[in-house]
Amino acid sequence: MQIEVCPILVFKDSLGGKNSIDLNWLARLLDDIGNGSSLVEASKKSEMSYRGAWGKLNEAEDALGIPLVVRTKGHGSKLTEFGVFLIQFIHQMQVGYRDSGQMHQNILLKEIKKFQKTESVKWKFLSSSDSIIQKAVGEVKGIDLKIAGSGESLERLLNNEAHIAGYHVSDEKSSKAIHHRLSKNDIEIFPVMRRVQGLMVKKGNPLNIRTIYDLVNRKVRFINRQIGSGTRLLFDTLLLIEDIAPSEINGYLQEEFTHSAVANAILAGKADVGLGVKNIAIENGLGFIPLRDEVFFVAMKKEMLAQSEASKLIRKIRSYSSETPGYKAISLNRQIAGWL
Incomplete structure (x- = not known):
C-alpha cells in the first residue's frame, strides 16, 4: 500500500x-x-x-x-x-x-x-458441513469458517487451533461423553438445532430404496462421507447396529466432503444413494428417506463468550434453522434433556 x-x-x-x-x-x-x-x-x-x-x-x-x-x-x-x-x-x-x-x-x-x-482479525470457526451454518456465518463479520468433520473440529478447538467448533451427534450417550470432555477443558456448549439425516436418492427413488439393508446390493452405488465427519460416524454406527459389514456396501470407500457434494454426485449419475440432511435433498430435488434425528452443537472457549460475534452467530443459526425444512431450532438445554 x-x-x-x-x-x-x-x-x-x-x-x-x-x-x-x-x-x-x-x-x-x-x-x-x-x-x-x-x-x-x-x-x-x-x-x-x-x-x-x-x-x-x-x-x-x-x-x-x-x-x-x-x-x-x-x-x-x-x-x-x-x-x-x-x-x-x-x-x-x-x-x-x-x-x-x-x-x-x-x-x-x-x-x-x-x-x-x-x-481483519478473524475468529476461526471449524464446523461440520451444514448449509445453515454457512448461511449464518455469511452474515457475521469477523468469523472465518472452515468445513471439517465433527471430530476434527472438536480436536482443533481443544488444541487451541480454533475459537469455535460446530459438531453434531445422533445419540444421547455420545453427546454426554463429548459434553463431559469439553466441560473439563472450560469449553461452553450450545445446542442450536435439530436436523434430520437420511438417505438421499434419485427423484422418484427408481431403485425403491427404503432402509440401510437395501444398500447391500451390488447394483446400488453408494457415495460415502469422509472419515472423521459426523455423518460418516452415523453411517458406521447404523451399519454396526444392523450387523452389516462395510465391504457389503458398493461404494463405501467412495467419499465426498459435504452434503451438497453427495447430492451433486447423485444428480450427476455417479451414485444412486448417499447419506445427508433433508434440506439438501429438498433443495436438489432428490428423494429422501429419513433415518435419524440429530442435534447440532456449537462449542467455544469461555473467553469467546465475551465477543459479540459469538452470540450473533448462535442467534443467526437458531433463526435460520427455525424456518428451514428438516430443521428445528433449539434454544434451551431442557429441550434436549438427557443429551448433556
Whole structure:
C-alpha cells in the first residue's frame, strides 16, 4: 500500500462555503505552462480535462484575487509575475515539507496498517458441513469458517487451533461423553438445532430404496462421507447396529466432503444413494428417506463468550434453522434433556 500526504489550498467564501486545490497539482500545471506548454497540453499532463483544469485555475485566481496565467488569443498562455512566485513558493514549501512530511506520512501509514490488521482479525470457526451454518456465518463479520468433520473440529478447538467448533451427534450417550470432555477443558456448549439425516436418492427413488439393508446390493452405488465427519460416524454406527459389514456396501470407500457434494454426485449419475440432511435433498430435488434425528452443537472457549460475534452467530443459526425444512431450532438445554 502506498499513500501520499499532499498540501492543499483551501478557499472560503463570504457565505462560509469551502473549496480546495491540490498545490502539487497546481505547481505542475503552472510549471508546464511556464515551460511553453499550452493550457490544453498542460491539462492533459495533469490527467485532467481542459475544461476541468481551466475551471480549477479560475477558482484559484478568483479566490486569490490575482491572475496566475495570462491568456492571449492566438499566443497561448503565459504565467503572471505572481504565478511565477507561486510556483517558487510551492517548491520551497515542498523542500521543507519533504523531511517532516515524510515522517508524518510514515506515521500515518504505520497506523493504517496496524488498524487494518486489527480489523481483519478473524475468529476461526471449524464446523461440520451444514448449509445453515454457512448461511449464518455469511452474515457475521469477523468469523472465518472452515468445513471439517465433527471430530476434527472438536480436536482443533481443544488444541487451541480454533475459537469455535460446530459438531453434531445422533445419540444421547455420545453427546454426554463429548459434553463431559469439553466441560473439563472450560469449553461452553450450545445446542442450536435439530436436523434430520437420511438417505438421499434419485427423484422418484427408481431403485425403491427404503432402509440401510437395501444398500447391500451390488447394483446400488453408494457415495460415502469422509472419515472423521459426523455423518460418516452415523453411517458406521447404523451399519454396526444392523450387523452389516462395510465391504457389503458398493461404494463405501467412495467419499465426498459435504452434503451438497453427495447430492451433486447423485444428480450427476455417479451414485444412486448417499447419506445427508433433508434440506439438501429438498433443495436438489432428490428423494429422501429419513433415518435419524440429530442435534447440532456449537462449542467455544469461555473467553469467546465475551465477543459479540459469538452470540450473533448462535442467534443467526437458531433463526435460520427455525424456518428451514428438516430443521428445528433449539434454544434451551431442557429441550434436549438427557443429551448433556
